[in-house]
Amino acid sequence: MRKKIIAGNWKMHKTIAEAGVFLRGIQGHVPSRPGMEIWIAPPFTALHACMAFVKQHDLRVVIGGQTMHEAAQGAFTGEISGMMLRETGASFCILGHSERRALFHETDGIINAKVRRALETELTPLLCIGEKEAERESGDYMNLLELQLASGLAGIETAHLKRLVIAYEPVWAIGTGRTATPEVAQETHKKIRGFIARRWGESIAGSLPILYGGSVKPDNIAELLDQPDIDGALIGGAALEVRTFVAILNNVEKV
Numbered sequence: 315m316r317k318k319i320i321a322g323n324w325k326m327h328k329t330i331a332e333a334g335v336f337l338r339g340i341q342g343h344v345p346s347r348p349g350m351e352i353w354i355a356p357p358f359t360a361l362h363a364c365m366a367f368v369k370q371h372d373l374r375v376v377i378g379g380q381t382m383h384e385a386a387q388g389a390f391t392g393e394i395s396g397m398m399l400r401e402t403g404a405s406f407c408i409l410g411h412s413e414r415r416a417l418f419h420e421t422d423g424i425i426n427a428k429v430r431r432a433l434e435t436e437l438t439p440l441l442c443i444g445e446k447e448a449e450r451e452s453g454d455y456m457n458l459l460e461l462q463l464a465s466g467l468a469g470i471e472t473a474h475l476k477r478l479v480i481a482y483e484p485v486w487a488i489g490t491g492r493t494a495t496p497e498v499a500q501e502t503h504k505k506i507r508g509f510i511a512r513r514w515g516e517s518i519a520g521s522l523p524i525l526y527g528g529s530v531k532p533d534n535i536a537e538l539l540d541q542p543d544i545d546g547a548l549i550g551g552a553a554l555e556v557r558t559f560v561a562i563l564n565n566v567e568k569v
């Protein structure tokens with residue numbers, strides 16, 4: 315049985331005070347079901363405060379970063395290392411998000427270096443892949459997704475891939491309200507898992523959680539999670555408000 319993960323990516327939202335209000339708001343709504351984890355990626359500045367909150371209130375929420383630098387340390391003004399993330403108590407780091415690829419020019423090579431550094435630092439990489447609208451329409455989006463996986467994971471020992479989580483986030487569905495239908499998402503997840511099986515073996519493919527991201531909302535979470543190859547969700551907008559996030563958690567409980 316693969317674990318299920320409901321992850322919130324706050325992007326560049328929430329001060330420390332706002333993060334506290336959110337975590338207080340979801341207290342009492344976090345599912346206690348074994349095998350189900352709730353992850354939140356706050357901005358760097360709120361990481362430490364969020365960790366302190368979850369520890370103090372025994373909240374079953376896993377805290378992680380949204381990006382990190384690939385070097386261990388150095389003259390990289392404004393950047394944050396994996397060790398710095400670890401020290402705040404972060405357990406995972408989102409890597410290769412389409413916003414990082416498009417707005418901050420992260421290539422598959424850079425993302426690969428980040429994934430390796432995260433593994434070395436004992437952070438779980440949450441590696442995001444996803445095609446743009448034109449790539450979906452052209453029909454050969456799988457080539458792109460396979461390339462993102464093959465280059466993002468190049469040179470990593472197969473045994474280490476057990477510590478990885480993948481998020482499939484079609485770029486055309488992010489922040490647009492145009493979520494992939496459960497059928498389209500399932501079909502793509504199945505193909506992604508098939509590629510992983512061919513490349514790294516059935517055992518890794520069978521145990522690797524693959525999350526879906528892109529306009530996940532309270533009213534579509536259940537049908538998405540119902541699909542056999544969808545192991546959870548990476549949520550942006552609907553993970554910012556207590557009301558919508560709690561509604562998602564409640565609907566997940568019913569699946």
Ligand code: 13P
Pocket residue numbers: 323411483487488489490491527528529530548549550551552
């Ligand atoms: P939305 O849920 O706002 O579409 O964002 C998805 C996302 O980018 C999560 O990383």
